[in-house]
Amino acid sequence: MSLVRSLLDAVKSPPAPPDPPAGKVPAHGWAPFDGPLAKRPRNRAEVVEMFGDPTRGGLYMRKADPTWVRLSIVECRGPDAFLPVLAKAYFPVHRLVEPYMREAFRRAELAAPGYIGRPGTWGYNFRRIRHSVTGPLSYHAYGIAVDVNPDDNRAVTFMPGKTPPPWSPEWNRIWPRGMPLEVVEAFESCGFSWGGRWKGFSDPMHLEWVSKREAKV
Numbered sequence: 328m329s330l331v332r333s334l335l336d337a338v339k340s341p342p343a344p345p346d347p348p349a350g351k352v353p354a355h356g357w358a359p360f361d362g363p364l365a366k367r368p369r370n371r372a373e374v375v376e377m378f379g380d381p382t383r384g385g386l387y388m389r390k391a392d393p394t395w396v397r398l399s400i401v402e403c404r405g406p407d408a409f410l411p412v413l414a415k416a417y418f419p420v421h422r423l424v425e426p427y428m429r430e431a432f433r434r435a436e437l438a439a440p441g442y443i444g445r446p447g448t449w450g451y452n453f454r455r456i457r458h459s460v461t462g463p464l465s466y467h468a469y470g471i472a473v474d475v476n477p478d479d480n481r482a483v484t485f486m487p488g489k490t491p492p493p494w495s496p497e498w499n500r501i502w503p504r505g506m507p508l509e510v511v512e513a514f515e516s517c518g519f520s521w522g523g524r525w526k527g528f529s530d531p532m533h534l535e536w537v538s539k540r541e542a543k544v
């Protein structure tokens with residue numbers, strides 16, 4: 328039954344992009360995606376309020392609370408064009424962010440065909456920031472962040488004032504197959520913040536569903 332359903336899902340044509348509302352058209356042409364959540368979280372406290380606490384108040388720290396995982400984490404199906412045989416390319420995310428993630432991937436695939444979805448693209452991962460031992464939980468641990476094509480978009484730390492602007496000649500030299508502007512615009516139109524805009528620690532693989540950066544990775 329589930330195979331039949333996934334086959335049916337695969338042959339359904341993706342919905343057309345929503346028409347931009349009059350007078351509110353971003354420069355890149357995508358209308359803001361109107362998903363099920365009223366607002367994006369601005370900080371960690373609001374992230375926990377909206378998406379729950381995978382540590383259950385600190386009871387779980389080496390792994391996520393299995394009850395939270397069962398209630399919260401779902402498979403993001405990525406671009407609707409993916410076929411069932413490519414199911415390994417899907418990745419886990421929080422169920423409340425999944426509609427935004429799926430639409431962002433759909434828009435990115437339309438704007439920059441073939442760029443996203445290379446091996447390594449991944450969302451939910453219960454870990455601390457920058458894989459540290461004692462730092463705060465990464466937003467990946469809440470299922471609200473995704474790393475796109477990590478092999479081509481590795482994080483780099485720069486001296487103060489030395490972070491190259493995205494898509495400048497220096498940026499293109501460091502990340503020759505880095506995130507295209509069209510992909511970033513697709514994600515930003517769906518409410519994601521991009522780690523490639525961070526100064527000092529630039530993480531261009533990273534996109535998170537948080538309105539303002541509070542923590543790194």
Ligand SMILES: [Zn+2]
Nearest residue numbers: 473474533544
């Ligand atoms: Zn990341």
